[in-house]
């Protein structure tokens with residue numbers, strides 16, 4: 481530890497680190513009771529067709545309404561739940577809740593085509609032996625067709641995945657469930673590797689979208705996105721982009737051939753009723 485004037489700063493940094501560790505510890509311990517008490521809730525963010533701006537579906541994003549800390553985003557607690565295994569029951573709850581919600585949307589907008597639901601899966605859920613059975617059960621109970629569900633798995637979770645890990649995803653894909661590769665472009669997956677993954681959607685990471693915000697956009701980034709889109713399409717994968725914040729970005733990404741988009745420009749994640757009003761008023 482530094483002894484001179486800098487010493488205070490180091491002690492302060494130490495204390496901050498301690499506090500963060502204590503908070504993490506407290507949050508981790510509080511997770512199971514929070515699930516039982518119903519402190520988690522889901523916000524839905526619309527996915528829209530870049531072509532005409534119509535609503536394609538929504539992504540379910542979990543939040544924790546903590547009695548002391550207020551509303552916590554998933555980055556604060558998903559890694560903790562992942563670490564302790566609580567992600568399995570929590571993830572099952574998210575799936576159940578959001579699949580039931582998608583069924584309600586479909587009933588209310590029968591003429592608007594099927595609204596779809598995207599649900600995130602973490603690596604531990606992928607490894608859990610009950611994944612396929614749980615998913616089938618949840619879909620059947622809600623009466624939602626498997627084709628209306630998209631499970632999002634991050635690229636990094638599938639890097640180096642062996643057949644054992646891919647098998648449940650393949651089973652789900654064979655049933656008609658879409659599998660999306662989330663945060664695509666941030667990992668180091670070999671593009672040729674895409675062929676052996678049972679995925680039907682690439683979700684281009686926000687970092688690409690961000691580089692479209694600069695005007696003029698970095699020409700190399702444009703080329704990269706163009707290349708990814710054309711490769712994806714030749715493999716019959718749909719391309720979704722995340723993090724669209726401006727109309728200029730949306731225009732650029734539409735021109736580059738991306739299929740669907742998600743981001744604050746269209747709507748922030750919100751309560752399920754927001755999706756109704758967006759579909760009804762065609763507000764997007």
Ligand code: C2E
Pocket residue numbers: 525540541542553554555558571574600601602632662663722723724725742743744745749
């Ligand atoms: P993700 O799946 O990549 O979700 C997209 C994140 O980008 C969300 O953050 C969303 O709120 C945010 N976002 C959407 N549009 C914009 C935009 O225009 N600009 C910016 N700056 N951000 C935007 P969120 O809700 O904090 O979720 C973070 C991550 O937590 C998610 O990343 C996902 O990996 C994970 N997550 C969320 N819900 C669940 C869940 O139920 N289960 C699991 N396993 N992971 C979840």
Ligand code: MG
Pocket residue numbers: 539600632662
């Ligand atoms: Mg996602």
Ligand code: MG
Pocket residue numbers: 662663683722
């Ligand atoms: Mg994502």
Ligand code: MG
Pocket residue numbers: 662663685686722
């Ligand atoms: Mg992301």
